Amino acid sequence: QVRLQESGGGSVEAGGSLRLSCAASRVNWKTMAWFRQTPGKERLAIAAQGRDGKTVYDKSVEGRFTISKDYTKSTLDLQMNYLKPEDTAMYYCAADDRPGWDVLRPEGFYQVWGQGIQVTVSA
Numbered sequence: 354q355v356r357l358q359e360s361g362g363g364s365v366e367a368g369g370s371l372r373l374s375c376a377a378s379r380v381n382w383k384t385m386a387w388f389r390q391t392p393g394k395e396r397l398a399i400a401a402q403g404r405d406g407k408t409v410y411d412k413s414v415e416g417r418f419t420i421s422k423d424y425t426k427s428t429l430d431l432q433m434n435y436l437k438p439e440d441t442a443m444y445y446c447a448a449d450d451r452p453g454w455d456v457l458r459p460e461g462f463y464q465v466w467g468q469g470i471q472v473t474v475s476a
Contacts, residue, residue: 363472395460
């Protein structure tokens with residue numbers, strides 16, 4: 354069974370950085386993405402990358418977060434800089450074999466998910 358496994362979460366002060374990694378059996382999915390979710394709210398996409406390397410970001414993270422793939426480690430990474438308290442959430446990676454990097458797709462688009470990892474940013 355396909356699995357994605359997130360790592361790298363934790364607690365950091367505002368203005369700091371964290372790097373999330375999503376280990377996968379393969380990273381050549383047509384679309385891979387990072388989502389985040391806070392209690393009682395919808396899981397929302399914040400960054401996505403296509404097989405060709407093209408990326409798309411939510412405005413809330415654009416310029417601060419960078420999505421990338423490491424083919425040698427078979428991971429999808431999310432470098433998060435200048436973190437804010439409002440970035441506090443559970444973060445999930447997702448993958449699908451349909452092209453969908455051009456816009457941020459909703460949760461229902463993706464067929465494969467990780468279990469999530471907590472990121473907490475203190476003021």
